[in-house]
Each structure stands twice: as structure tokens, then as C-alpha cells.
Amino acid sequence: MSETIETLLTETRQFKPSAEFTSTANASSEDIYAQAEADPEGWWASWAEKLDWYKKWDTVLEWNRPFAKWFIGGKLNACYNCVDRHVSAGMGDKIALIGDGEPGDIRNFTYSQVKDRVSQISNGLKAMGIGKGDIVCLYMPMGPELAMTMLACARIGAPHSVIFGGFTAESIADRANDCGAKAIVTSDGTWRRGKIVELKKIVDQAMELGCHTVKNVLVFERVGAPGTETNGQAAPDYNQGTWVEGRDERAADVVDTASTDCPCEEMDAEDLLFILYTSGSTGKPKGIMHTTGGYLTGVSATSKLVFDFKDTDVFWCTADCGWITGHSYVVYGPMSNCVTQVMYEGAPDTPGKDRFWKIIEQHGVSVLYTAPTAIRTFMKWGEEYPNGCDLSSLRLLGSVGEPINPEAWMWYHKVIGNEKCPIVDTWWQTETGGIMITPLPGIVSTKPGSATRPFPGVGATIYSEEGVDLGANSDGKEAGGLLVLKRPWPSMLRGIWGDEDRYRDVYWSKFDDAYFAGDGAKRDADGFFWLLGRVDDIMLVSGHNISTMEVESALVDHPAVAEAAVIGKQHEVKGQAIAAFVIVKAGYEATDELRKEIRMHVGQKIGPVARPDDLIFTADVPKTRSGKIMRRLLRDIAEGRVLGDTTTLADPNVVASLQTEHDKEGQ
Numbered sequence: 001m002s003e004t005i006e007t008l009l010t011e012t013r014q015f016k017p018s019a020e021f022t023s024t025a026n027a028s029s030e031d032i033y034a035q036a037e038a039d040p041e042g043w044w045a046s047w048a049e050k051l052d053w054y055k056k057w058d059t060v061l062e063w064n065r066p067f068a069k070w071f072i073g074g075k076l077n078a079c080y081n082c083v084d085r086h087v088s089a090g091m092g093d094k095i096a097l098i099g100d101g102e103p104g105d106i107r108n109f110t111y112s113q114v115k116d117r118v119s120q121i122s123n124g125l126k127a128m129g130i131g132k133g134d135i136v137c138l139y140m141p142m143g144p145e146l147a148m149t150m151l152a153c154a155r156i157g158a159p160h161s162v163i164f165g166g167f168t169a170e171s172i173a174d175r176a177n178d179c180g181a182k183a184i185v186t187s188d189g190t191w192r193r194g195k196i197v198e199l200k201k202i203v204d205q206a207m208e209l210g211c212h213t214v215k216n217v218l219v220f221e222r223v224g225a226p227g228t229e230t231n232g233q234a235a236p237d238y239n240q241g242t243w244v245e246g247r248d249e250r251a252a253d254v255v256d257t258a259s260t261d262c263p264c265e266e267m268d269a270e271d272l273l274f275i276l277y278t279s280g281s282t283g284k285p286k287g288i289m290h291t292t293g294g295y296l297t298g299v300s301a302t303s304k305l306v307f308d309f310k311d312t313d314v315f316w317c318t319a320d321c322g323w324i325t326g327h328s329y330v331v332y333g334p335m336s337n338c339v340t341q342v343m344y345e346g347a348p349d350t351p352g353k354d355r356f357w358k359i360i361e362q363h364g365v366s367v368l369y370t371a372p373t374a375i376r377t378f379m380k381w382g383e384e385y386p387n388g389c390d391l392s393s394l395r396l397l398g399s400v401g402e403p404i405n406p407e408a409w410m411w412y413h414k415v416i417g418n419e420k421c422p423i424v425d426t427w428w429q430t431e432t433g434g435i436m437i438t439p440l441p442g443i444v445s446t447k448p449g450s451a452t453r454p455f456p457g458v459g460a461t462i463y464s465e466e467g468v469d470l471g472a473n474s475d476g477k478e479a480g481g482l483l484v485l486k487r488p489w490p491s492m493l494r495g496i497w498g499d500e501d502r503y504r505d506v507y508w509s510k511f512d513d514a515y516f517a518g519d520g521a522k523r524d525a526d527g528f529f530w531l532l533g534r535v536d537d538i539m540l541v542s543g544h545n546i547s548t549m550e551v552e553s554a555l556v557d558h559p560a561v562a563e564a565a566v567i568g569k570q571h572e573v574k575g576q577a578i579a580a581f582v583i584v585k586a587g588y589e590a591t592d593e594l595r596k597e598i599r600m601h602v603g604q605k606i607g608p609v610a611r612p613d614d615l616i617f618t619a620d621v622p623k624t625r626s627g628k629i630m631r632r633l634l635r636d637i638a639e640g641r642v643l644g645d646t647t648t649l650a651d652p653n654v655v656a657s658l659q660t661e662h663d664k665e666g667q
């Protein structure tokens with residue numbers, strides 16, 4: 001890559017927070033940025049003070065690059081901070097979790113009920129021999145039991161490792177073996193698009209493949225007692241066939257009957273809270289490690305200021321707890337702030353394409369946090385679905401997971417937010433633990449597509465390939481390059497489980513003095529950050545560095561385009577040529593004429609260099625289960641290679657039909 005990434009798209013719209021929003025916002029004064037910048041350690045310590053500690057720390061930070069320790073000597077318990085202290089403070093009757101099951105069953109838990117249930121689960125785990133330091137894998141439906149089991153592990157000092165409920169038996173076995181899990185917690189099944197997915201069966205397959213350290217499997221009943229029918233489907237009999245006496249335990253036996261009294265373990269600030277595997281672009285998944293004191297401080301602070309939590313809020317983060325977003329902004333961040341939340345089990349189009357909006361209407365959701373891929377899907381389905389529901393309870397919207405293109409941002413703003421809700425576009429990673437670049441909604445004017453500014457105290461900037469800081473001053477010039485974090489932060493990863501070299505290599509070897517995030521970014525004349533996607537996804541076309549994300553944004557800006565995925569394919573002359581996979585909106589026909597028109601549109605929006613050479617119409621694009629476009633597979637298709645690993649695809653059928661389309665249409 002040449003020294004800077006060219007920034008081609010310009011976006012001039014700006015949205016100031018309303019005076020009304022600012023007047024009640026948790027962060028309303030620009031001063032906090034300067035305060036945090038002047039003394040980052042003091043700033044973070046002020047947030048740590050808001051947690052309950054058994055023993056206060058002696059030292060805020062010890063930094064032996066690349067190893068950080070925060071709040072050294074401090075003792076606390078994450079579960080205590082998310083549950084017990086609220087009950088002690090008289091908030092026991094407040095609803096903590098609203099479990100909204102796909103078939104329509106609703107189960108509410110107050111903070112007191114969560115405390116009792118979590119304690120029972122903790123006691124159940126203890127009865128199975130789990131104690132401080134033992135790692136437990138969770139393979140469970142998205143719902144209250146998952147959040148409560150995570151907290152139950154934290155309560156007794158057993159690090160959890162949640163495995164997303166859509167992963168395969170191989171993935172479970174790989175992860176359980178890598179972290180040396182002593183137990184797996186699962187359930188009979190979960191509902192997905194009106195069908196039962198039998199989770200226990202998948203765990204059984206993983207056990208057959210060999211989970212060498214796992215002694216017990218704890219099974220919650222979710223889809224009903226064996227044989228009971230819901231929507232015409234009978235619950236599976238998970239007690240039969242593959243049930244292994246002595247290994248498998250029913251929650252009905254070991255949890256429901258357990259005492260509701262379980263003391264919280266005193267944990268060191270630097271004790272492991274969880275491991276979460278992230279696939280990364282190559283090779284085997286990395287077990288990202290997060291510890292107790294710093295992580296909780298980071299997610300608690302960012303939750304409070306970014307989502308502006310008020311006592312009356314109903315928060316809905318649509319991410320599954322199998323991802324970091326569900327760890328930080330379903331469980332630990334919101335619950336440490338005593339928030340009421342919705343947890344939805346199933347698919348966004350079951351029973352109808354208005355399910356999300358119905359959930360917001362039914363529970364009076366006031367703060368919604370979702371992903372651009374979901375927003376673009378809703379755009380494709382059409383406005384009639386949200387317009388048919390009452391969304392007036394919403395007051396703040398959030399986005400996470402990938403760059404949100406301006407078109408999707410504007411749709412979110414208009415159709416969902418009724419032009420009155422600020423949007424917080426939050427950039428962060430599994431590795432950062434918490435939000436790093438984001439608007440504070442009462443302070444920062446937003447621009448569609450920009451994650452705006454680093455969270456107070458966060459040392460984000462842009463480096464050239466050679467390590468020159470291009471973004472240190474907002475001197476009125478634009479700068480494009482590589483996003484780095486120049487100072488440690490409390491919720492940063494403490495390493496990769498069992499692989500210190502890989503930790504150094506991936507994040508700390510590119511530059512001597514900064515964490516390399518792997519993302520391209522630009523900073524505009526106002527000092528705002530614009531994320532450009534993974535560096536691996538930046539194309540080099542005739543000597544120009546062009547971000548796939550910017551070309552995608554220009555494509556979806558055309559009225560006929562619902563979604564687009566762009567890649568660089570090898571080209572003898574240009575180095576790389578741009579290939580675009582395009583999904584057209586309902587009502588448009590994928591003709592040669594339209595293809596020409598869309599290519600021209602990109603040329604006009606960005607410049608002729610960014611006009612795609614190939615434009616392939618398709619019904620869908622391959623995505624990971626967390627909604628990220630799998631560009632590696634698209635490159636395989638465009639360059640006529642045998643497809644690489646497709647096991648993490650949300651829908652493996654997509655690639656086969658894409659290949660056919662490509663062979664038919666590609667020029």
C-alpha cells in the first residue's frame with residue numbers, strides 16, 4: 001500500500017444534537033474531552049470509582065508494552081456489580097431482562113429475580129465441580145439464561161467462553177479444546193425462523209469429536225418438555241439416545257433445586273473474566289482474553305455516556321451474546337448501569353418482516369443498538385414495515401460492526417429515528433472490549449457515515465504505513481491511513497489465550513509505539529474519523545488506494561441498489577480491478593442498461609478510477625454469521641479459484657448461485 005489511503009467520498013451533511021437532548025444528556029459538556037486528555041489515568045479511575053470494590057486498587061496502570069495491568073491490587077466481582085449492588089440499593093424490583101422468544105413467549109426478570117436465578121446457576125455449576133479459574137463454554141440460545149449463566153460464571157470466578165449458537169460441532173470442539181473448558185452449558189434447543197435448532201445434539205456431536213477436558217454438560221430446557229408442541233413443532237427428546245449419564249446434567253435437577261444464596265467470589269482486578277474467540281481473517285480463531293476490573297470500568301463508562309442511560313430507558317442491543325457486542329452491551333455495560341433490556345431470541349423476519357419494529361412497539365424500546373447489515377436488510381424490505389409500527393418510544397439509535405454507509409445512515413435517521421434521534425456510530429473490536437470511537441450524543445454533531453471522535457481518554461489516531469502520525473492535529477487537512485491506538489485503555493485485551501507471540505505479532509509488531517487495529521481510516525478537516533474497513537479490504541487500483549467500503553457506499557447511493565459488496569481482483573495492468581456484486585431493490589430489473597448506469601453513477605460520485613470493471617447482479621452476498629461480507633470468497637469467485645473455507649458462512653447456498661451468476665455475467 002502507498003503511504004496514504006485516498007479519500008474519495010465526501011459527505012457534508014451535519015446533524016447537531018438538539019438543545020433538548022443535550023439538556024438532559026449524561027455527557028453535555030465539551031470539557032470532558034479535555035479533562036480526559038489531560039489525565040487519562042485519572043479519567044478512567046474516576047469511572048472505576050463508580051463500581052463497588054471489596055478492596056480499592058493501589059496503582060491505576062502498569063504498562064509494559066504490550067502488556068497492561070489496570071487497577072492493580074483492586075478486588076471486585078463483576079456479577080456483584082451487575083446485579084447484587086442494584087438489589088442492595090433498592091432497585092430489586094426493576095426489570096432487568098425482558099426475554100422475547102421467537103414464538104412470542106415473553107419472560108421478564110427483575111434484578112432480584114436475576115440475583116436468585118444467577119445464584120442458583122452458580123450453585124449448580126459448583127455442584128458440578130466448577131470453581132474459581134475453571135473455564136466454562138456456553139452454547140446457548142440468545143435469552144435471559146445465557147446472560148444469567150455468564151453472570152453465574154463471573155460470580156464464582158469461572159471464566160466463560162461463549163460460543164455463538166449458530167456455530168458447528170467442530171467449532172465447539174476447537175474452542176473447548178483450545179481453552180481447556182471443564183464444562184459446557186447448553187440447552188435442548190432454540191428457535192430460529194420458526195424451526196427448532198437442537199443445540200444439545202450439536203454439543204453431543206462436539207463431544208463425539210472429542211472435547212478432551214470437558215467433564216460435564218449442563219442442559220437448560222428452552223423449547224419445552226420433550227414432546228410438547230409449539231407452533232406445530234414437537235420439542236425434541238434430548239433425554240434419549242445421546243444422553244450420557246454422569247456427564248450430562250439437567251438444569252431442572254441441579255439448578256432449579258439449588259439454593260438462591262451464593263456468595264460472590266472476590267476477584268483480582270486482573271483475573272480473567274472471559275475468553276471470546278474471534279475468527280480474524282486467517283488461520284485459527286484467536287481466544288481474546290478480557291479481565292475483570294479494567295473491562296468492567298471501560299464498558300460501564302462507555303455504556304453510560306454513549307447510550308446516555310436513564311433510569312426509565314428500555315435498551316435493546318440486537319447482538320447475540322455470542323459476540324463481543326452482547327458481552328459488553330447486553331451483559332456487563334448495561335447491567336452494571338442497572339438498565340432494563342430486551343433480549344430477542346430469533347430471526348428479524350419471523351413471523352413477519354416487521355418483527356423488530358413490533359418488539360420496539362411492544363416493549364417501548366427507547367435506545368436501539370444494531371448493525372449496518374441489519375439496517376440495509378430492512379431498507380431492502382421496505383419502509384412499510386417500520387411505518388406500520390409505533391416507534392415513538394425511540395430516543396437514541398446506535399450502529400456497530402462495520403462502516404455504515406451514508407445512505408443507510410440517512411434511512412436509519414429518517415425512517416426509524418423520525419429525524420429526532422441522534423445516531424451513535426460506534427467503532428470498536430472484540431479486542432478493544434468497549435467502544436473506542438463514537439459520538440457522545442449530547443455533545444458531538446454527527447455526519448452520516450462517520451464514527452466521529454475518540455471516546456474521551458482514548459488515544460486514537462492515524463498512521464501512515466511508515467508510522468508517521470497523520471492525524472495528531474486537526475490542522476484543517478484530511479489524512480487517510482491506518483487506525484492505531486496510541487495509549488493503553490482499561491478494557492483492552494490482555495492477550496490471546498495460549499499464544500503470546502501471536503498477540504505481539506498481530507497487534508504490536510507493525511508499529512513500535514501503538515496498537516494496530518487492522519482498519520483503514522481517514523480523518524477529515526474537522527478531525528472526525530471515517531472508518532474504511534479492514535486494511536486487507538483496501539484495493540490498489542492503478543496506483544490508487546481505494547477502500548471497498550467507499551465504492552460500496554457509492555453503489556448503494558444509486559436508487560436501484562439495495563446492497564453491494566466490492567472486491568479488488570487481480571488485473572495485469574491495473575494491479576487490481578474493481579468487481580462489484582450488486583443486489584437490486586424490489587421493482588428494478590437487472591438489465592445491461594442498469595449495469596451501465598450504476599457504473600457511471602460510481603464514476604460520477606467518486607471518480608472514474610473507482611468505476612467497477614465488473615458488475616455482477618446477484619440475489620445475495622456471502623456473509624459471516626455476524627453479518628460481515630466475506631470478501632475472501634468473493635475474490636475466489638471473481639478470480640475463478642476454488643472456494644476457500646465456507647464453514648463460517650451464514651448461508652452456504654449463496655456462493656453456489658453467485659458463482660453461476662459470475663460465470664454468466666462477468667466480463
Ligand code: PRX
Nearest residue numbers: 400401402403425426427428429430531534
Ligand atoms: O473493521 C472494524 C469493524 O469490525 C471490526 C471488529 O470486529 P469484531 O471484533 O467482530 O467486533 C465487532 C463489534 C465491535 C473492526 O476492526 N467495525 C466495528 N464497528 C465499526 C466497524 N467499522 C466501521 N465502523 C464501525 N462502527
